Amino acid sequence: MNALNRVDLKQLRTLQCLLREGNLSRVADQLGVTQQAVSDQLKKLRATFNDRLFIRSGNGVTPTAYARTLGPKLDLILNAVGELLEQDEFNPATTTRTITISSTDLEQKTILPFLMQRLRREAPGLRLAVKKLELDEMANDLLDGTVDLVLTNPKFAPPSYPSLTLYSERYVCVAGKANEAVRSTMSVAEIADMPQVVVSPSRGDFTGAVHRWFEDQGHPRQAMLSVPTFTAAKATISETDLVGFIPSRLLPDDSLQPIELNAEIPGFDVIAVWHQRSSQDPLNIWIRDLLVQVSR
Structure with missing residues (x-):
């Protein structure tokens, strides 16, 4: 280790050039330094x-027998350093990497099929792994590389992680097609008094996305069921007297009827989140760009 501390790349590069040129003046011109600087490096x-x-x-210098033995080693070392500093050019058509995305069933239904269409055309060797969104593990999964990208709602994202908005979404209040207790137009107070299903990915709580909105309207809602996916929520609503709030991109649905309310239902953004170390990763950048395109 002490020997390594006594030498730097500039000195090794100077030695390599001297072995090739045998002339301090030409080496100085080649490296863009003065001849005195080359002499100083040679002394070291x-x-x-x-x-x-x-x-x-004569007009140059001749390497000693020992210096000649250093030539091949120098070429290997400096070529290896050059390769180390060169970034591999990313080519979607030839990559065989795997990227892992975590999301709810909303994004799995509305984004991932179209993302996969593009991947099959433009990056046929790329493998895509999709994991269920685990809200409480999101930051750690991104930190340790278990997940490359998370598709989620901004309120669930770690605040210090970079993100990109993919699209804006709105909720629609729905009931089962056979639910005779609802009308096509109802008030917030009337809906609040009806039993509701709440979608709570991985946590199983009863707050859900519009919980605060109901409270702000002065009408706390009656959440009777908590499920982890919108798919489960839709299936339950269609077969029971429960009502719920479903993202518009998952509608229409022949088994459900929309209900127009007398107040605007709050919407939300769908974002992509990643760890800072992936900000300059060419594959991650390319996938993020594709996600924006297929989410429009």
Whole structure:
């Protein structure tokens, strides 16, 4: 380790050029430095390797026997460093990487099929893994690389993580087609008194997305069932007297009837979230751009 501390890349590059050119002036021109700077580097190299390295000969310098043995090693080292600093050019058509996305069934229904269509055309070797959204594990999953991207509501996203808005959504109040207790137009107070289903991904609580809205209207709602997916909510609403709020992109549904309320129902944004280390990853950037395109 001490030996490594005595040498830097500039010195190794100078040594490589001297072995090739055999002339301090030409090396100085090649490296864009003064001839004195090359002489100074050579002095340090001699001390590091404990060898003269080069002997003056005519208008140039001749490498010692020991210096000649360093040539092939220098080429390998400096080529390897060059490759290390070069970023591989990302090509969707040839990549064989895997990307993992976590989302609710809303995004799995409305975004992922169209994303996969594009991937099959433009990146046929790319594999896509989709995981159920775990709200309480979101930050850790992104941190440890278990998940590359999360599609979610901004209120669930870790505030310090970068994000991108994909689209804006609105809720529609719905009831089962056979539910005779509802009308096509109702008041917030009337809906609040009806039994409701709440969608709560991974937590199983009874607040849901419009809970605060009902309270602000002065009409706390009657949440009787909490389910983790909109698919389950729709199925339950269609077969019971429960009502609920479903994103508009999951409608219309032949088994459900929409109910217009006398107040505007709050909407929400769907965003993509990632960890900071993936901000410059070409694949992650490309997928984020595709998500924006297919979400329009």
